[in-house]
Amino acid sequence: MEKTILIVGKKCPELDETFDKLSLYYKILYTEEIPLTLSNFKPEISLIIFDINISGLSYIEFCEFLKFQEEAQDIPILFLMEKIDNGEIVKDFVVGNKFIYKPISYSLLRVKIAKSLYSFNLEEVEKSFHRALYVIGEISQMKRLYSNHNIWRMAEFTYILAIAIGWSREKSKSLELSTLIHDIGMISIDESVYQTTEELTEEAKRLTRRHTIYGHKILSGTNSPLFQLAAEVALYHHERWDGKGYPKGLAGEKIPEAARIISVVDVLDNLLNERSNKKAYPFNDSVNYILDRKGTQFDPEIIEIFESVIPEFKDVYEKWESAREKEFIN
Incomplete structure (x- = not known):
């Protein structure tokens, strides 16, 4: 099944070529504004790429936004941003997500997308396994x-x-x-x-x-x-x-x-x-x-x-x- 990537940020020549290449392997959706909620996208979205620099939010504002997005907990996210010396500002707020620094390396982007989707799928398998154990436990306890x-x-x-x-x-x-x-x-x-x-x-x-x-x-x-x-x-x-x-x-x-x-x-x-x-x-x-x-x-x-x-x-x-x-x- 084709995976869908949601890109949050404005289109620009610098990025268009890279994302056009991605469209050969993934369905690409764009939104130029930070959505008030991700729920409208969730049934379809496999991964989100946020262009922080174009979104109009500061690092702190962006991370605060994510903290209140329950839907974001179920979708892997990559962050597109200008390289800065103190990248820990963002990492302090968002643990475990990945960063892509401009200028973008297409091959590196492909690798990070693949790893993010693979890791997320493993997490889903583990969650399903845990739920299965709870079901077994519930059956044994009741019966x-x-x-x-x-x-x-x-x-x-x-x-x-x-x-x-x-x-x-x-x-x-x-x-x-x-x-x-x-x-x-x-x-x-x-x-x-x-x-x-x-x-x-x-x-x-x-x-x-x-x-x-x-x-x-x-x-x-x-x-x-x-x-x-x-x-x-x-x-x-x-x-x-x-x-x-x-x-x-x-x-x-x-x-x-x-x-x-x-x-x-x-x-x-x-x-x-x-x-x-x-x-x-x-x-x-x-x-x-x-x-x-x-x-x-x-x-x-x-x-x-x-x-x-x-x-x-x-x-x-x-x-x-x-x-x-x-x-x-x-």
Whole structure:
């Protein structure tokens, strides 16, 4: 499908030849005035080129204009401008967009357009993937397909703890998303094995523990970094700091940090949930259970950090308890 580029700025001989060449590969639209809104163009526009110098706006005014354009958040933008010494004036306001300095190099312009469109398409694919994970999580939560977790609460716990440990927001968000499918291997196990009011038999425990291996197999069939992280978490989130966990019996820092984080919130959330063979633990009792296993079941450094964010965890817990009560009443 032919891509459409909107050029904001007045036509002039200096630029006409360059944009005429572009018209061989893209549909070119011109507007000589800054539109009050981009919504009229959005369904068709693939990329915008703003000629700042011809638009009549100062750098600051132009950037302020973009800040209030919601439509601009969904369209890649290139900035055409005279080269200036302090280009950071604009970059301070508009992060991640590209600049084209006059006189224009046609070959460089083609490259920047191609890269902008390619990067934007990758971002859209990633957004779609994230939405798909949320859908999977929602289905599992509503239908209880494979877990007794409140996975949304658990995901919030995960993000809080990862940030406190020092992970970046982006990496913490990826781990939060991985939480939604960390137990996906349970779909490979017959529900009759673990949905019981009795204590699990040794054979049932053996079969249930294989969900880590099944989950890893399901999630590791792609090179996606997010899927690779999710596969790692699925495989190792039942390992223990003292080496007495499963499926590999790893100990200490041989267990990936992502799995060490998830193991804490996994156990905490399990304690907080009612199951067919146990009642829900109160929040404080559940927290004390985690703290008592510092250095045995859990990474001691992670538990120290966990202790510092208990108030944040309690806020999340109370929020979800309130939502559950309202749902029950209604």
